[in-house]
Amino acid sequence: xxxxxxxxxxHSTDNAGESFVPGMxxxxxxxxxxxxxxxxxxxxxxxxxxxxxxxxxxxxxxEVALAExxxxxxxxxxxxxxxxxxxxxxxxxxxxxxxFFRPNMRRTRVMCREHGMFEAFVVxxxxxxxxxxTEEAPLATKGSLxxxxxxxxxxxRNLARRRLNAFLRLMVDEFALEQGPPLSKxxxxxxxxxxxxxxxxxxxxxxxxxxxxxxxxIPFQKVRAAEDIMRARSDEALSVVDIARDVGVGxxxxxxxxxxxRGMGPRDVLNDxxxxxxxxxxxxxxxxxxxxxxxxxxxxxHLGRFSQAxxxxxxxxPSETLRGTGFEG
Numbered sequence: 198x199x200x201x202x203x204x205x206x207x208h209s210t211d212n213a214g215e216s217f218v219p220g221m222x223x224x225x226x227x228x229x230x231x232x233x234x235x236x237x238x239x240x241x242x243x244x245x246x247x248x249x250x251x252x253x254x255x256x257x258x259x260e261v262a263l264a265e266x267x268x269x270x271x272x273x274x275x276x277x278x279x280x281x282x283x284x285x286x287x288x289x290x291x292x293x294x295x296x297f298f299r300p301n302m303r304r305t306r307v308m309c310r311e312h313g314m315f316e317a318f319v320v321x322x323x324x325x326x327x328x329x330x331t332e333e334a335p336l337a338t339k340g341s342l343x344x345x346x347x348x349x350x351x352x353x354r355n356l357a358r359r360r361l362n363a364f365l366r367l368m369v370d371e372f373a374l375e376q377g378p379p380l381s382k383x384x385x386x387x388x389x390x391x392x393x394x395x396x397x398x399x400x401x402x403x404x405x406x407x408x409x410x411x412x413x414x415i416p417f418q419k420v421r422a423a424e425d426i427m428r429a430r431s432d433e434a435l436s437v438v439d440i441a442r443d444v445g446v447g448x449x450x451x452x453x454x455x456x457x458x459r460g461m462g463p464r465d466v467l468n469d470x471x472x473x474x475x476x477x478x479x480x481x482x483x484x485x486x487x488x489x490x491x492x493x494x495x496x497x498x499h500l501g502r503f504s505q506a507x508x509x510x511x512x513x514x515p516s517e518t519l520r521g522t523g524f525e526g
Contacts, residue, residue, distance in 0.1 A: 203252065203372060209236035221254070221319065224264040224473065227512050231258035231308070240369065241319070244389035250321040251392065253369045258309045264302045264469060266424075266459065268321040271351075271399070272296040273362050277315030280306045284460035288350055295351035295358050297399070300324055301460040302469075318365040320396065327400055328417055357398035364395055419444050420458050423451060427467045431474055431496050437463045471495045472510050475503070479518040488515045 210230065221239050230237070237259060241252035250268075258277075272279060273295040280289040281296060283303035290296045309315040351358045368388070422444045427435070440463060441451040455463045475495040478486065489500055492515070497503035507515045 203240045203242045203369075205238065205240045207236070207238045210234060221252075222263045222265045222270075222321075223267055224469075226262040226264065226510050228261045229259060230256075231260070235259060242368075242372070244385055244392055248323045248326065249389055249392060249396075251365060251368070252319055253365075254307075254315070254317050254319060256307055256309065256315045258307060258315060260304070260306045262302075262304045265298070265321075266300045266302075266466070266469070267323060268300060269324055269327040269400070270296075270298045271320040271322075271361075271396070272298075273318040273320075273351075273358070273365065274307075275316040275318065275366075276313055277307060277309045277317075279315070279317060280308070290350060295355075295362070295399075297349040297351055299458060299460075318362065318369065320361075320365070320392075322396060325417075325421070326393075327396075351399060355399070357395070361392075361395040361399065364392065417458070419446055419451070420454050423455075423463060424466065424470075427463075427470050431467070431471045432494055433496060434498070435467065435496065437467070440467075468506065469510075471497060472507060475507065475515065476511060476518065479515055480521075482519060486519075488519060491515070 210233075221241060235257035237257070238255045239252065241250055243250050272281075272290065274290050274292050276292060278289060278291050279296065280287060281298070281303050282288075282305075283298060283301050288296050307315040307317070423440050426440050426443055437451065438448055441448045444451070446454075452462055455461065455466060459466055472495075475491055475497070478491045478494065479488070482491075488504075492500055492503045504515055507513075507518075511518070
């Protein structure tokens with residue numbers, strides 16, 4: 198039974214106003230080709246049993262606003278340049294370098310070389326698995342992953358980066374082609390282990406922030422527990438104070454931990470979860486559903502603010518999403 202394959206998505210447009218949403222990351226908020234016209238190809242595959250994904254992006258140039266709140270992201274440009282804005286900072290990389298990001302919200306711009314395309318390898322590793330890898334490594338510092346900066350440039354001379362880059366190139370070149378030989382489940386699992394072992398030194402070697410004395414009093418699991426509460430009770434009038442109390446930490450400590458790990462406060466994460474749930478309900482409405490009823494069901498008490506936040510997140514109003522389903526409410 199084959200467990201490893203690449204899913205390839207291609208898109209091109211000659212119409213500057215044509216909308217398109219690539220599905221590589223958890224939530225793409227906005228996307229546009231440079232100049233409104235262009236072409237994009239994304240080849241992604243999963244390896245092993247931990248949910249690790251990797252692949253390649255080829256583009257004529259584009260800008261994308263996204264939220265990736267589940268995975269650690271590693272980006273390795275092969276041609277052209279990438280520039281990422283996250284948490285008030287700007288990170289850029291060219292071929293021979295790489296970028297690392299903890300789960301966060303960010304805006305990315307990729308620029309192709311003259312008379313060529315932008316190309317980059319991408320690795321997405323579930324955050325809990327990344328923490329496990331760093332804390333089980335013999336030389337790892339406890340909590341090193343979530344003590345690292347929210348974004349980091351991986352230097353050109355980094356040996357671990359070069360080894361990982363070579364492995365990704367081999368995997369993409371050999372197996373992204375349709376005529377490539379099939380890969381068995383056992384081989385896929387083995388390749389997954391190899392990729393994890395190549396990623397681990399990069400995670401392990403990440404330096405701390407300038408605020409290196411950030412407290413370990415709030416473990417990573419507390420933040421994830423808070424997010425679990427948000428997802429389970431997003432329809433309630435839930436306050437950050439309630440969440441902090443339920444996970445057993447102080448309000449200020451929880452706010453600092455979220456800012457450090459997510460690049461935003463717990464209130465922003467809760468609103469994002471509610472918006473995601475609202476979008477799901479608006480795209481799959483039931484009999485009697487309206488924008489107002491769905492907003493209330495998702496914990497929004499102020500319809501005007503909900504509509505504004507929804508448009509900022511998804512580029513259209515809630516009513517436009519609902520109408521797009523052909524449902525009259």
